[in-house]
Amino acid sequence: MPKKSSKQGATESARFEGRARLLAWYRRERRDLPWRRTSDPYAIWISEAMLQQTRVEAVIGYWQRFLARFPDVRALAQAPEQDVLAAWSGLGYYRRARALRAAAQALVERHDGEFPRDAELVRELPGIGPYTAGAVLSIAFDLPEPLVDGNVARVFARWFAHEADAVATQKWAWERARELVPTGAGAGEWNQALMELGATVCTPQRPRCESCPVASSCAALARGVVARIPRPKVRPEPVDVELVAWVVERRGSILMEERPADGRMAGLWQVPTVQVSPARPELFPSRLALEIEPGPELGVERHAITRHRIRMVLRRGEVGRASLPERLRWIPRDEVTALPLTGMARKALAQAFGIGKRPSGG
Numbered sequence: 001m002p003k004k005s006s007k008q009g010a011t012e013s014a015r016f017e018g019r020a021r022l023l024a025w026y027r028r029e030r031r032d033l034p035w036r037r038t039s040d041p042y043a044i045w046i047s048e049a050m051l052q053q054t055r056v057e058a059v060i061g062y063w064q065r066f067l068a069r070f071p072d073v074r075a076l077a078q079a080p081e082q083d084v085l086a087a088w089s090g091l092g093y094y095r096r097a098r099a100l101r102a103a104a105q106a107l108v109e110r111h112d113g114e115f116p117r118d119a120e121l122v123r124e125l126p127g128i129g130p131y132t133a134g135a136v137l138s139i140a141f142d143l144p145e146p147l148v149d150g151n152v153a154r155v156f157a158r159w160f161a162h163e164a165d166a167v168a169t170q171k172w173a174w175e176r177a178r179e180l181v182p183t184g185a186g187a188g189e190w191n192q193a194l195m196e197l198g199a200t201v202c203t204p205q206r207p208r209c210e211s212c213p214v215a216s217s218c219a220a221l222a223r224g225v226v227a228r229i230p231r232p233k234v235r236p237e238p239v240d241v242e243l244v245a246w247v248v249e250r251r252g253s254i255l256m257e258e259r260p261a262d263g264r265m266a267g268l269w270q271v272p273t274v275q276v277s278p279a280r281p282e283l284f285p286s287r288l289a290l291e292i293e294p295g296p297e298l299g300v301e302r303h304a305i306t307r308h309r310i311r312m313v314l315r316r317g318e319v320g321r322a323s324l325p326e327r328l329r330w331i332p333r334d335e336v337t338a339l340p341l342t343g344m345a346r347k348a349l350a351q352a353f354g355i356g357k358r359p360s361g362g
């Protein structure tokens with residue numbers, strides 16, 4: 001093995017100190033989040049799945065409601081899919097909610113409803129990748145499993161001044177995570193300290209290096225390259241989408257549409273909605289196979305999903321007594337929020353009827 005130079009030795013000892021400082025900082029400064037007060041792997045798993053969707057502040061309420069409704073693996077495994085989607089409604093990326101339920105069913109079938117303490121077995125569960133497996137096993141059981149999310153990749157890349165594109169950085173960050181995760185006790189705390197540093201101090205824009213516990217060993221800070229790491233992503237061109245959402249009421253019920261069983265937001269509910277475009281400017285919802293008499297415009301809502309910038313015009317409409325086509329149903333007004341709704345549907349219902357809305361999502 002090549003001998004280390006005195007400069008390398010000094011750098012490593014500074015990093016070693018940085019690790020100790022990072023852990024001391026985490027014990028002192030960490031945010032008091034409800035999933036940090038439990039070692040229940042199920043509760044931690046659900047929090048991790050939700051935290052991949054939205055901000056911590058928004059997750060708290062969702063997590064508490066979800067656990068109240070599905071308190072353990074068996075309850076989630078037995079729940080109807082529509083109930084799980086309804087509890088997830090507003091978080092977006094509904095495939096993840098379906099995968100949670102499928103993984104709960106697999107846990108019941110293969111592991112008697114318990115999380116196995118084995119990373120390979122956990123990664124074989126539907127929808128659970130290396131990050132989630134690492135998070136659940138290290139945080140709930142303190143097993144020496146590494147993890148890398150966007151925060152951890154950024155912290156490592158700056159701490160070690162690794163300048164590369166996002167894909168190469170992820171791969172490299174996993175190698176660092178495997179090297180650095182404590183092999184005895186403390187993996188859960190170490191992983192959480194890295195994520196916390198990335199979420200609160202070493203943030204994507206304007207990191208607070210002056211308050212950073214690893215500043216004295218941070219290579220990017222020493223070399224003045226913090227702003228260059230990570231490399232900015234090349235964003236795809238936004239796509240403008242224009243929708244007309246029909247607000248149709250009859251005797252205390254609202255006309256609702258279930259989205260098809262495949263494609264985006266499959267199986268979720270919305271007010272009947274059609275896309276219009278310069279090439280297809282008709283207001284009339286031929287896609288819905290239903291005659292709707294157009295009424296006045298009620299307002300405009302905006303929404304963003306991935307690169308789609310959506311402008312949704314809400315328009316009141318009337319329908320005759322004809323029977324409804326498949327996927328359209330009259331839903332009593334006070335039962336609408338029990339449906340798994342799209343984020344746009346919640347905006348439309350809030351604007352048209354004052355029915356409460358939750359934080360945005362798909």
Ligand code: SF4
Nearest residue numbers: 202207209212215218
């Ligand atoms: S010193 Fe700054 S760039 Fe380096 S890890 Fe800390 S916050 Fe990030």
